[in-house]
Amino acid sequence: MTSSWTGAVRRYALRRLPSEKLIPETQPVYMASWIYVFGVLTVSALVVVLVSGGVLALMGPGWWHVSGVGRYVNSVHLWSVQLFMAVMVIHLWGKFFMAAWRGRRVLTWMTGAVAFLVSLATAFTGYLVQQNFDSQWISGQAKDALNATGIGAWFNVFDFGQMLMWHVLLLPLAIGLLSVWHILLVRVRGIVPPIGATAPGDGR
Amino acid sequence: MTAAPTTGAFAAPVDLNHPGHYLHWGVVQISVANLVVMCLMVTLFVAALLLPFPRGRRDDE
Structure with a gap:
């Protein structure tokens, strides 16, 4: 058997991040606080930003000016960004003071x-x-x-x-x-x- | 571009098609909209620290 770089990468990744760490079943008790929720809220808002931005990109840069649906998707993109920035900053405050x-x-x-x-x-x-x-x-x-x-x-x-x-x-x-x-x-x-x-x- | 006129229940609580209101305090100038957002964020941050979190299943229970 010969060693390969793909095998070395796999062994390194599994050593650093075994599956029980990647998708854990339990969390420390101190995680039961609303301040720990803002990280995943940021990721959730980012998904909405990326999906709505993807639709805008698919339809072209002029679409949202001339279509009601386009204006709606543009608004979803704008307000999900507002939410993304707000929860990301609260996440930042929480982590800074921690x-x-x-x-x-x-x-x-x-x-x-x-x-x-x-x-x-x-x-x-x-x-x-x-x-x-x-x-x-x-x-x-x-x-x-x-x-x-x-x-x-x-x-x-x-x-x-x-x-x-x-x-x-x-x-x-x-x-x-x-x-x-x-x-x-x-x-x-x-x-x-x-x-x-x-x-x-x-x-x- | 002007927004379509909205009436009744669909009217926005804040009319965004007019110049915003600004507060002046010496060299500091801030729009009321930005100030409201900042106050909401600080309120949310304090609430996240103080409000109790629903308890889930624990292994030792």
Whole structure:
């Protein structure tokens, strides 16, 4: 039998994340708090954002201007984003005051923080591709600050095509990958215990 | 683009087709809508910390 890189990857993945950790049956008793619900609420809102955004992408960027169903789907996309940002920020508050980077969870914290920043960029480009006076106003306000940093040569907020590509492809891909990475890290390390509590099997 | 006129039960509780209301406090300027959302989020955060969570099945029970 010869060893292969696929086998090495499988053995590494199973060692780091055995099935009982990936899909656990029980959780520590301290998880019985509403503050622990906001992470999964964020993921749920993100699914609605991605599905409604996918429908908008399928139908094209002009659809929601001329169709009642299009306006409805656009509204679902907008309000699910509002919900996503709100519950994500409450999740962030909860984890910040819990010092959730404790117990070798720094990478979990950092992937969440970067996902938050990428979400802001995604929401920003979303406002830029509304194709209305609002998006024109926001582009006009944003260009000076962005040009002052020198990024304007590569990231032109008045270029509708470029902003649309960032909004529907590059940034959602980044959020998706960061979210999967973040959730897998939560499964690997377990949820962070409240300050003063001890995680099962931690011994501290 | 103007929204279709809505009447009765379908009328939005807040009319979003007019300029928003703003609060001014020295150099601070904030829209009432943003302030309401921020207050709701802080309320939700405090409620999540204080409200009891329904108890599920426990292994030791």
